Amino acid sequence: MNFEGYRRKNGRIGTRNHVLIFPTVICASAVAQMIGQAVPETVSVTHPHGCGHLGEEKEHITRTMVGFCGHPNVAGVLLVGLGCELITPELIAGELAGTGQRFEIVSIQAEGGTADAVEKGKALAAKLLKEATSARREAFDISELILGTNCGGSDTLSGLTANPALGVAADMLVSARGTVLLSETPELIGAEQVLAGRAANDTVGKRIWEITSAMEALAKKAGVDIRGSEPSPGNIEGGLTTLEEKSLGAVLKGGTSTIRQVVGYAEKPSERGLVIMDSPAHDAVCNTGMIASGAQVIVFTTGRGTPLGAPIVPVIKVSSNNGVYQRMRDNIDINAGGILEGTESIKSVGERIFKEIIEVASGRATKAEMLGHGEFAIHSLGLSV
Amino acid sequence: MNYSALVLHKHDNVATAVRPLTDGDTINVEIGHGTISVVLLQSISFGHKFALKDILHGEEIIKYGETIGRATVDIRKGEHVHVHNVEGLRGRGDRP
Numbered sequence: 001m002n003f004e005g006y007r008r009k010n011g012r013i014g015t016r017n018h019v020l021i022f023p024t025v026i027c028a029s030a031v032a033q034m035i036g037q038a039v040p041e042t043v044s045v046t047h048p049h050g051c052g053h054l055g056e057e058k059e060h061i062t063r064t065m066v067g068f069c070g071h072p073n074v075a076g077v078l079l080v081g082l083g084c085e086l087i088t089p090e091l092i093a094g095e096l097a098g099t100g101q102r103f104e105i106v107s108i109q110a111e112g113g114t115a116d117a118v119e120k121g122k123a124l125a126a127k128l129l130k131e132a133t134s135a136r137r138e139a140f141d142i143s144e145l146i147l148g149t150n151c152g153g154s155d156t157l158s159g160l161t162a163n164p165a166l167g168v169a170a171d172m173l174v175s176a177r178g179t180v181l182l183s184e185t186p187e188l189i190g191a192e193q194v195l196a197g198r199a200a201n202d203t204v205g206k207r208i209w210e211i212t213s214a215m216e217a218l219a220k221k222a223g224v225d226i227r228g229s230e231p232s233p234g235n236i237e238g239g240l241t242t243l244e245e246k247s248l249g250a251v252l253k254g255g256t257s258t259i260r261q262v263v264g265y266a267e268k269p270s271e272r273g274l275v276i277m278d279s280p281a282h283d284a285v286c287n288t289g290m291i292a293s294g295a296q297v298i299v300f301t302t303g304r305g306t307p308l309g310a311p312i313v314p315v316i317k318v319s320s321n322n323g324v325y326q327r328m329r330d331n332i333d334i335n336a337g338g339i340l341e342g343t344e345s346i347k348s349v350g351e352r353i354f355k356e357i358i359e360v361a362s363g364r365a366t367k368a369e370m371l372g373h374g375e376f377a378i379h380s381l382g383l384s385v
Numbered sequence: 386m387n388y389s390a391l392v393l394h395k396h397d398n399v400a401t402a403v404r405p406l407t408d409g410d411t412i413n414v415e416i417g418h419g420t421i422s423v424v425l426l427q428s429i430s431f432g433h434k435f436a437l438k439d440i441l442h443g444e445e446i447i448k449y450g451e452t453i454g455r456a457t458v459d460i461r462k463g464e465h466v467h468v469h470n471v472e473g474l475r476g477r478g479d480r481p
Contacts, residue, residue, distance in 0.1 A: 156401070156432035157403070241434070241446075241468055243473055
């Protein structure tokens with residue numbers, strides 16, 4: 001089965017053809033935004049990082065930025081820097097150069113201030129846009145797709161409708177030799193035995209237990225018990241009884257296939273099939289990590305209703321019940337609530353999600369894209385001074 | 386068909402109410418390829434669980450075909466299954 005995508009020089013396939021304006025440091029965020037506003041066909045992001053990172057944190061943030069800027073949905077990137085920061089445009093560009101990714105650089109100090117940097121940035125952005133227009137969609141096998149899965153604003157029905165339906169779609173993509181990312185490590189706690197039982201080998205099985213243990217250790221170090229609030233009072237009121245029950249509902253969105261690999265935040269999988277990415281459950285942080293890992297489409301399930309999108313990758317939203325779908329129709333692409341009414345099965349909703357993934361990968365805009373949602377947040381290890 | 390309650394796996398011993406259910410109601414639940422009839426011993430709120438069969442003290446509660454906890458008392462078929470009669474087995478920082 002095919003989708004229509006953009007072939008990039010590094011061989012990866014994009015589902016969008018964006019020109020990205022990316023500040024490598026917070027000090028360049030305003031200038032990046034000004035360039036983005038002046039050249040509205042581009043996509044720009046802001047973030048609080050780029051300086052003061054210690055050791056592992058620098059590598060962690062840099063890897064995420066490189067993965068994001070070098071994503072196949074980015075036809076060209078304008079890297080905006082200040083000049084005295086830790087993570088410079090040149091540092092990111094050095095990593096991108098080897099991949100064939102098209103980039104340009106503007107630095108505020110070198111240009112002599114905001115006004116001149118914005119002027120130069122506008123010209124470079126326009127140039128990148130002009131080049132991007134030559135890209136054409138071609139047919140590629142869906143095995144080229146990496147699907148990110150995420151859930152947020154979950155309710156008791158997420159584990160009964162939207163998540164298992166997304167799991168059906170995930171299994172279909174894995175059967176077609178595609179790749180699916182299951183993430184949100186805190187929501188694997190209590191379901192490790194199920195996941196490890198499906199691990200391709202002992203190493204993968206051990207890694208699953210390691211990442212959940214590390215997440216718990218983090219909570220202990222902070223002097224809090226992660227499980228003191230899981231399930232939350234609202235979850236319990238809604239009928240969720242134990243942490244195991246909550247996690248077992250959350251992991252259904254990854255489907256039922258063999259887990260081939262566990263990768264770190266923003267790390268690219270080297271295996272096809274179902275892969276776990278170690279990440280916080282924070283919606284935008286998790287999406288950004290999966291995008292930097294190479295996800296070209298994300299499906300996000302919600303029970304309470306979440307408007308979330310992402311700057312360069314389409315996010316398809318699936319509601320778990322009819323009520324939220326009726327209330328937030330402009331945010332939701334697919335409603336899994338019919339499973340409760342008996343008008344649809346988990347399988348049929350899963351097949352609809354799968355069809356939507358292919359169509360969105362081929363260019364159809366999601367609700368979040370139409371509304372202009374582009375939430376962006378990079379995971380920090382907290383090692384900054 | 387309008388469901389009253391859902392069971393996700395044939396090994397499950399609890400069902401989840403997908404609308405508010407009333408004490409004394411007879412609920413027919415699809416499980417595997419068959420149907421189980423349960424007379425509710427209590428009203429069950431939307432999203433909450435009830436027992437599909439008698440569950441003994443110490444027996445595991447199965448949902449999604451997996452263990453989600455253990456019964457802390459005997460639970461009768463048709464009874465509400467929740468934090469008052471189930472304990473989690475994972476993440477018990479309160480236990481050695």
